Amino acid sequence: MDFAHSARTVDYLARVTDFMRTEIDPIEPEYHRALAAADDPWTVLPVITDLKKKARDAGLWNLFLPDVEYGGAGLSNVEYAPLAERMGRSFIAPEIFNCNAPDTGNSEVLVKYGTDAQRDKWLKPLLDGEIRSAFCMTEPEVASSDATNMAATATMDGDHVVLNGRKWFSTGIGHPNCAFTIFMGVTDPSAHKYQQHSMVLVPLDSPGVKVERMLPVFGRHDEPYGHGEVSFTDVRLPADAVLAGPGRGFEIAQGRLGPGRIHHCMRLIGLAENALELACQRATARTAFGKPLANLGGNRERIAKARIAIDQARLFVLSTAWKLDTQGLAGARSEVSAIKAAVPPMALDVIDMAIQLHGGAGMTDDFPLAAAYAGARALRLADGPDEVHLGLVARAELGRYA
Amino acid sequence: MDFAHSARTVDYLARVTDFMRTEIDPIEPEYHRALAAADDPWTVLPVITDLKKKARDAGLWNLFLPDVEYGGAGLSNVEYAPLAERMGRSFIAPEIFNCNAPDTGNSEVLVKYGTDAQRDKWLKPLLDGEIRSAFCMTEPEVASSDATNMAATATMDGDHVVLNGRKWFSTGIGHPNCAFTIFMGVTDPSAHKYQQHSMVLVPLDSPGVKVERMLPVFGRHDEPYGHGEVSFTDVRLPADAVLAGPGRGFEIAQGRLGPGRIHHCMRLIGLAENALELACQRATARTAFGKPLANLGGNRERIAKARIAIDQARLFVLSTAWKLDTQGLAGARSEVSAIKAAVPPMALDVIDMAIQLHGGAGMTDDFPLAAAYAGARALRLADGPDEVHLGLVARAELGRYA
Amino acid sequence: MDFAHSARTVDYLARVTDFMRTEIDPIEPEYHRALAAADDPWTVLPVITDLKKKARDAGLWNLFLPDVEYGGAGLSNVEYAPLAERMGRSFIAPEIFNCNAPDTGNSEVLVKYGTDAQRDKWLKPLLDGEIRSAFCMTEPEVASSDATNMAATATMDGDHVVLNGRKWFSTGIGHPNCAFTIFMGVTDPSAHKYQQHSMVLVPLDSPGVKVERMLPVFGRHDEPYGHGEVSFTDVRLPADAVLAGPGRGFEIAQGRLGPGRIHHCMRLIGLAENALELACQRATARTAFGKPLANLGGNRERIAKARIAIDQARLFVLSTAWKLDTQGLAGARSEVSAIKAAVPPMALDVIDMAIQLHGGAGMTDDFPLAAAYAGARALRLADGPDEVHLGLVARAELGRYA
Amino acid sequence: MDFAHSARTVDYLARVTDFMRTEIDPIEPEYHRALAAADDPWTVLPVITDLKKKARDAGLWNLFLPDVEYGGAGLSNVEYAPLAERMGRSFIAPEIFNCNAPDTGNSEVLVKYGTDAQRDKWLKPLLDGEIRSAFCMTEPEVASSDATNMAATATMDGDHVVLNGRKWFSTGIGHPNCAFTIFMGVTDPSAHKYQQHSMVLVPLDSPGVKVERMLPVFGRHDEPYGHGEVSFTDVRLPADAVLAGPGRGFEIAQGRLGPGRIHHCMRLIGLAENALELACQRATARTAFGKPLANLGGNRERIAKARIAIDQARLFVLSTAWKLDTQGLAGARSEVSAIKAAVPPMALDVIDMAIQLHGGAGMTDDFPLAAAYAGARALRLADGPDEVHLGLVARAELGRYA
Numbered sequence A, B, C, D: 001m002d003f004a005h006s007a008r009t010v011d012y013l014a015r016v017t018d019f020m021r022t023e024i025d026p027i028e029p030e031y032h033r034a035l036a037a038a039d040d041p042w043t044v045l046p047v048i049t050d051l052k053k054k055a056r057d058a059g060l061w062n063l064f065l066p067d068v069e070y071g072g073a074g075l076s077n078v079e080y081a082p083l084a085e086r087m088g089r090s091f092i093a094p095e096i097f098n099c100n101a102p103d104t105g106n107s108e109v110l111v112k113y114g115t116d117a118q119r120d121k122w123l124k125p126l127l128d129g130e131i132r133s134a135f136c137m138t139e140p141e142v143a144s145s146d147a148t149n150m151a152a153t154a155t156m157d158g159d160h161v162v163l164n165g166r167k168w169f170s171t172g173i174g175h176p177n178c179a180f181t182i183f184m185g186v187t188d189p190s191a192h193k194y195q196q197h198s199m200v201l202v203p204l205d206s207p208g209v210k211v212e213r214m215l216p217v218f219g220r221h222d223e224p225y226g227h228g229e230v231s232f233t234d235v236r237l238p239a240d241a242v243l244a245g246p247g248r249g250f251e252i253a254q255g256r257l258g259p260g261r262i263h264h265c266m267r268l269i270g271l272a273e274n275a276l277e278l279a280c281q282r283a284t285a286r287t288a289f290g291k292p293l294a295n296l297g298g299n300r301e302r303i304a305k306a307r308i309a310i311d312q313a314r315l316f317v318l319s320t321a322w323k324l325d326t327q328g329l330a331g332a333r334s335e336v337s338a339i340k341a342a343v344p345p346m347a348l349d350v351i352d353m354a355i356q357l358h359g360g361a362g363m364t365d366d367f368p369l370a371a372a373y374a375g376a377r378a379l380r381l382a383d384g385p386d387e388v389h390l391g392l393v394a395r396a397e398l399g400r401y402a
Helices: A007-024 A028-037 A046-057 A077-088 A103-113 A116-127 A249-285 A299-363 A369-381 A386-399 B007-024 B028-037 B046-057 B077-088 B103-113 B116-127 B249-285 B299-363 B369-381 B386-399 C007-024 C028-037 C046-057 C077-088 C103-113 C116-127 C249-285 C299-363 C369-381 C386-399 D007-024 D028-037 D046-057 D077-088 D103-113 D116-127 D249-285 D299-363 D369-381 D386-399
Strands: A132-136 A153-157 A160-171 A178-186 A197-203 A209-214 A227-238 B132-136 B153-157 B160-171 B178-186 B197-203 B209-214 B227-238 C132-136 C153-157 C160-171 C178-186 C197-203 C209-214 C227-238 D132-136 D153-157 D160-171 D178-186 D197-203 D209-214 D227-238
Touching: A007 A046, A007 A077, A077 A249, A077 A299, A103 A116, A103 A132, A103 A249, A116 A132, A116 A178, A132 A160, A132 A227, A153 A178, A153 A197, A160 A178, A160 A197, A178 A227, A178 A249, A197 A227, A197 A249, A249 A299, A249 A369, A249 D386, A299 A369, A299 A386, A299 B369, A299 B386, A299 D299, A299 D386, A369 B299, A386 B299, A386 D249, A386 D299, B007 B046, B007 B077, B077 B249, B077 B299, B103 B116, B103 B132, B103 B249, B116 B132, B116 B178, B132 B160, B132 B227, B153 B178, B153 B197, B160 B178, B160 B197, B178 B227, B178 B249, B197 B227, B197 B249, B249 B299, B249 B369, B249 C386, B299 B369, B299 B386, B299 C299, B299 C386, B386 C249, B386 C299, C007 C046, C007 C077, C077 C249, C077 C299, C103 C116, C103 C132, C103 C249, C116 C132, C116 C178, C132 C160, C132 C227, C153 C178, C153 C197, C160 C178, C160 C197, C178 C227, C178 C249, C197 C227, C197 C249, C249 C299, C249 C369, C299 C369, C299 C386, C299 D369, C299 D386, C369 D299, C386 D299, D007 D046, D007 D077, D077 D249, D077 D299, D103 D116, D103 D132, D103 D249, D116 D132, D116 D178, D132 D160, D132 D227, D153 D178, D153 D197, D160 D178, D160 D197, D178 D227, D178 D249, D197 D227, D197 D249, D249 D299, D249 D369, D299 D369, D299 D386
Parallel strands: A132 A178, B132 B178, C132 C178, D132 D178
Antiparallel strands: A153 A160, A160 A227, A178 A197, A209 A227, B153 B160, B160 B227, B178 B197, B209 B227, C153 C160, C160 C227, C178 C197, C209 C227, D153 D160, D160 D227, D178 D197, D209 D227
8 A cells, every 4th residue: 555646646736736826826815806896707807817828838737637648647536636636725726727627527528439520629629728618417307316317308300419408507507618518318218227318519509508597506606607507499409419329328427427526526625625724724813712712612623523534535535536547437336426425524514614613704705615615515416415325335335245 | 391382472473374374475485586686685675564564563563572661562582482483484574573683682772771762763763663773793803702802992082982993794784774783892991891891872874884895694695684894983972872871781782692592593493494394395295216305315314303403492492581581591591502502503404404305406596495504504603603602501510510 | 381390390309309319329339339249130139128118108109100099199291200300310219219110111001901900910019119020022033113023922812812922122021029021912913003912911930931031231231120031932821911902012002102201211311411410520520631621622512512412302301291291192192202212312422421521430330321321222222213213203294294 | 546455465364354254253152152151251262272373373473563573474554454454353353363452562562672581571472372461551540641640650769660559441451361561650750741651561460469350341341351450559670670761651652652553443443344244234134114124214324324434434544554654653643643533433333323223132242233332432532532632633733823
């Protein structure tokens, strides 16, 4: 066993950390204030465009992408994970390093299942940071944690595919540069349950696609990305918009699942580290009843427990990434569910503790804690609530005794 | 022991419940949408004014006020508490029944410590629902849970009092009808620690009073009430603006404490009941993996635990109210802290469980759950975080062994 | 609402408390040491017999029994509950006041369902404290929380009933004075599921009854009461040994359920109060790192939370007792399950906290904490695990939305 | 990062696992029954002696010891840790593989600080499994978690050292082969606080050493090892019995701390794995309400959470072991406290869940769960309660912001 990062990770981590400290941290609070004060917050402020260029020039770009032939950094999951954690400490860093979801997952899908034409049209500008994308899977009318509930359709009609249905929590669809979405729908309800669905590449300006509204999440819209409710009404596209052909939606969904969860969980760990850091700063700087807050009641125990919880979670995600790298999804399936069940509640506990230590200020936007809480709470539901993932872990565990 | 409500409570509870079901519940969702869509949400929509009139005509007005000579209903704390719970199930009911904080506490202070002139000027329109009020105690720069940290000053200067300092989380100060605030500041730092402070009645249009900004709480501004950050710069008022005379700020603060906590806690219990109701509706109506959500994983256990937690909390607050009624604050001091420590976390757990059962929808404003969470989270900090109250409970407990 | 105890309860509580302080507390530690050192701990030490006589002479006897015509005190459930709590602070007080389970439940059953002859033979000596009894329901081979799993049989054979089966956790069956048990078995598997079972009065010396072994519970045998595993092999008894006639076992089981749970829960609350008292004494008396333990880490918060948890639980059980008194089991069914799910975990948490504060000593028998933990842990399973009771609470809750 | 075990660990783990499955598992239940039935359970049954010989012959002996020159296996902490976990699944395996505490820690101390003569006399027979040993540090009269509280003395008197004081929780001192103990006492109260104490090698038959009693821990004596209360009255020994010379007690205590915690924590993880395995077997084998227990209520969620908690804890301990190996105690100090705070509560939760799933049977000795609970509860206090370790973690964390 060797718990040391690879030399590449050590190098990238130092450079990402340095970039964030010198370029991002100093401007981020003012960025959020400026965006909130903008007439239209669904916009890309110039500072973001500038920083993206700087990051790219510094070679800190598309680090998430394992495929060097498409300009990726060639990092394995366990190598990239610590970088995702570091980026997760900022709300804007993932975008600046061109490592934001769902563009990351969409890129991987295009690498793996796209045609050359699709890659030219969508993957290249995505990896160049020129366009953004969305992913349309969850539906408002059904419990989407059970994929067999999916009601939206992707019906083959000669050499066309026709999309109908309503999706929501389509993250990133509010971005002014969002050019396309990947849509999942039922193509053949009579097929085997894992071969009924298709994934379709949909230009956002296709007739019949309508963003009905942007959804508030715990009172926030997360501009300029946002979470949209989107209707698809007789959206007619050429049949080659169907990724890898009809009926392969499940297979594609499975493939993006492992790395996506690693990224999400590591970013949450970064968010939790940030919250713990703020908590410690507050606990040592503020005084009540004649003592620093750190020395009141159970505060020290809470800080220690946060440290322990973060460290355990990080190791758990890293070992899952390593398992994914060495044994594939088949060998890491239970863990990939386990981290999704374990990490968001951990992050929420740590962030909530930090809020509590900040008193009223923790609930305002003077600190990034309330926003972090909302983000982590959303991730606890995104891609399935804990309960569904716990069910999968239990099935694997009990399966050993059947 | 008799756990039955008094006949008066039974009667009022039926009438309040009926009024809410027929008048408030049907319009509340649309009210919130309309307010959110308004050019200026810091406004009183006509529906509120109409409902207030209806409630007053129905005799459901100022029920919180024990003093019949001022138009109160003459209810004890334990008699009013179930009404507060019922009102707490709606975000607007407390206002409609003229039972909203901090107007309630401010009214009680004016009844007890005000002069006839002050009561004519402020209490009468407050109880008539014509003006609203605020309370300025918490400060941004210090840990306000330790009252000795207070930095704002109320300096006597001949027959005037001069106020300086910065307050925040002044709830209700954004309301267009907010006419005055009660301000707490240090008058004599050399006096005994319980006689240093004064409470001062401050017309909101006094020169030197400035609402610097309205604070977002978990992304929300709670229009049209809001939580303000307010600066007081050389605010000069006649000396008789000092309630009950200089140095009695602590005494007055103590007096409003018991009933205020009962009200807050009962409203939170109402909020939790609402969340549990929504959770049960969702759990029986939605289906996943071939079963209603209720029958998946630990959902039934969570629902049962929520029922148990709510029922225990309600009994705890009611018994505290009874103790306050029969033995005064001196006899209920530990309990008054205990309920403040116990009820908000209970409500947050129940609401969060309901959100989880709602999936993504629970985080949006399609259901009142995210707003309920934000409100309960704020109340967990308002008037001191749990930790401070637990400290007081422990002091009482350990004091028996000293 | 009136949270004050009745005058009768106030009087009895003072007398029971006084008796325990002057007669029981001073001798209990030495009693346990003497019993542990005895050649045969399955014995009644003379001090117990003496104290029973004293308690009876003091009129503190059979207080649990509502029926005055049989020598009971005539107290309602809500009136007796505080006395059960007080008795629960000692491991021997329930026996000394002749209020020990399962004698209490068995007595109630005999009052309600027994014939005059049965009452003469079994009830009288039970209420006189001359004999003890047991209750044989749980079975080792099946999940007994589901009563339909019951395998033991009580087969009618002409004017006899024949018992077969194996029971365990038959509490009190090790007592030298244990004279009879009530046995529950299947009489008619073809009947309606609530009319299949019978309860049978079984003299312990009946041929075919064999106590196979006494079960350790967390390493303890709870001498001289104990928990037995008992085999019944062709135990033939006159048909009138069947209480209230064949097929009424469920009905009888239901009837003893409400008061039994109130008693158990209140005794656990007494146990928890005891643990909290010991915790506070230790926390103020011991010093580490230059401070009393109370002032280290989160100890004060834990003590406060224990106080809150105990007070909430007590109110919950008392209100359930009141509901049982005023509305019968039908009106209190959900609550009777709810307290069984809520109180044992609460007591375990408080006791465990007290153990932790005592360090190693808390695990030994120098303090009554380890024994209290074992007892409370057993009660968490006795009469069904939490999960089963939570299921019943959830069914009631969700039933309102079906 | 590489989460794979070293080849040596893989090999040893397979052999230890195989030995346990074929030699230990089949006899362990009967062994415990035989010991419990023995006239004197403070004895070594022949099966243990036989199995020790077999283990030694199989080369599975003293695996804990890194020092090959003394017959150790030469494994690092991270390499040995998985073996400790495996052994921890049995109550007798650690003894059989000669890897039991405190013999392991005492051996390491003798390797590092002993003289050749001491090693000949005590280390050799210890590593040969011929004698056993104890460790006398904790004291009954003071809070021993604060080492400066220590009251026992080791006074230098010419070329002798004289020991006085009372110790308890001296684990293993009841073993018939226990030949010596290491005693810690104050030598020079005027010295620097880390140089006041000495560690002394004490033959158990030295005049003045008296085992006053064996302590029950949650009702168990853990025969034939046991936890003793031991008095030292003017125990006079040659000065060279003082390990490494007077005043080095703290230094020696520190040195044994890291590996000892790794071992304890890994054994607890093994215990928790065992409990989870039993829980899964029961959950799939037993039926209630028409379903296997696994499918009732929240049981699957609890099983999944247990799996997650165990896996996180294991990674945490392994990474701490690796840090200890690569950076020494100085680099792993916070983690060495963190695992001690994190692992015992995790193990207790898992074991308690398993007990609950077993119903009454889980509390008896028909399953190893109640004994596992008692053992884990004791380890939660041994070597300092969680709270002390959390305090150390918090100090390290907050120290980064001072």
